[in-house]
Amino acid sequence: MKDTIQTMMIHSFLHLQSFLQRSTRALSASDDGMATAEYAIVLVGATSFAGILVALLKSDAIRSLISQLITNALSMV
Structure with a gap:
């Protein structure tokens, strides 16, 4: 059970990190106007x-x- 929770937390963190990186790239590229x-x-x-x-x-x-x-x-x- 503890391993499952840790695995879920790691996957959640990785997804969050990926989302933040994509969002940062999108925001920095869209400030032309x-x-x-x-x-x-x-x-x-x-x-x-x-x-x-x-x-x-x-x-x-x-x-x-x-x-x-x-x-x-x-x-x-």
């Missing part, structure tokens, strides 16, 4: 952030908050 994809993701994120910022700055509450902040800062000078 990664720079373009990364730029696209950053562009989508920046555009989304800009849209949220514009929506916030259009609200009256945020405008009055910024106005008060600037007024308080200038009154300290």
